Amino acid sequence: MEKLQKEGYSTFLNEYFKKNSDLFSQLSKNQTPHTMMITCSDSRINPSLLLNAQPGELFIARNIGNVVPAYQPAKGSTQAAIEYAVNALNIPKIIVLGHSNCGACAHMYHEPKEGEVALPHVESWLQHIVPAKSAAMLEVHADDSKNIFELTEKHNVIVSLQRLMEYPYIQSRLVKDEISLEGWWFDIGTGKVETYNFSTRYFESVVE
Numbered sequence: 626m627e628k629l630q631k632e633g634y635s636t637f638l639n640e641y642f643k644k645n646s647d648l649f650s651q652l653s654k655n656q657t658p659h660t661m662m663i664t665c666s667d668s669r670i671n672p673s674l675l676l677n678a679q680p681g682e683l684f685i686a687r688n689i690g691n692v693v694p695a696y697q698p699a700k701g702s703t704q705a706a707i708e709y710a711v712n713a714l715n716i717p718k719i720i721v722l723g724h725s726n727c728g729a730c731a732h733m734y735h736e737p738k739e740g741e742v743a744l745p746h747v748e749s750w751l752q753h754i755v756p757a758k759s760a761a762m763l764e765v766h767a768d769d770s771k772n773i774f775e776l777t778e779k780h781n782v783i784v785s786l787q788r789l790m791e792y793p794y795i796q797s798r799l800v801k802d803e804i805s806l807e808g809w810w811f812d813i814g815t816g817k818v819e820t821y822n823f824s825t826r827y828f829e830s831v832v833e
C-alpha cells in the first residue's frame with residue numbers, strides 16, 4: 626500500500642502537476658471555486674472525476690451520508706464549510722450529491738445483531754437521516770414496488786436541500802437570486818446522474 630501511494634504521488638508530480646504547473650502556480654495565491662459540493666465520504670464517489678473538474682473549481686464538504694445538518698442547534702464542520710463557502714468565498718452554487726448503495730442510508734434499516742461492533746458516533750450522526758427515512762417509508766407504504774434504499778438516498782438529498790434553504794444567509798441569497806441549489810443522485814453501477822426537479826419534485830435523468 627505504501628509503495629502504491631508513493632508511486633501514485635510520483636506519477637501525479639511528474640505528469641499531472643508538470644502539465645498543469647501554470648494552474649497550480651495561479652492557485653497557490655487564492656481560490657475562486659464556482660461550486661460547492663456536499664457529498665458522501667464513500668470511496669466510490671469522486672466529485673472532481675464526475676464533473677471533470679480541475680483543482681480550484683470545486684469546494685467540497687464530505688461526510689457520512691452527504692448530510693446537511695439543521696442550522697440550529699447543531700454546530701459542526703459541515704456547517705463551517707457551508708458558511709465559509711457562501712459567506713467568505715461567495716460561491717454561487719451548491720450541489721448536494723447523493724448516490725446509490727449508500728451505506729449510511731442502508732444503515733437506517735439495519736437490525737443490530739449480537740456481538741456486532743459498536744459504532745456510537747455513526748449511529749448518532751445518522752440521526753440526521755431520520756426525516757429522509759420517514760419520507761421514504763411513507764412512499765413505499767403507498768407503492769411497495771419502489772426501492773426503499775434508493776428512495777431514502779433521494780429523500781436524503783431533498784432534506785439536505787431543505788435544510789440549506791433554512792440557513793439564514795442562504796435564504797437571503799436565494800431571495801435575491803444570488804445562489805442556486807441543486808440535488809443530484811449518482812448511480813455508481815451505470816454512471817447515470819439524476820437531478821432533482823424542484824417543479825415536478827422528481828429526480829430526472831440528466832440528458833446528454
Ligand SMILES: [Zn+2]
Nearest residue numbers: 665667727728
Ligand atoms: Zn454514501
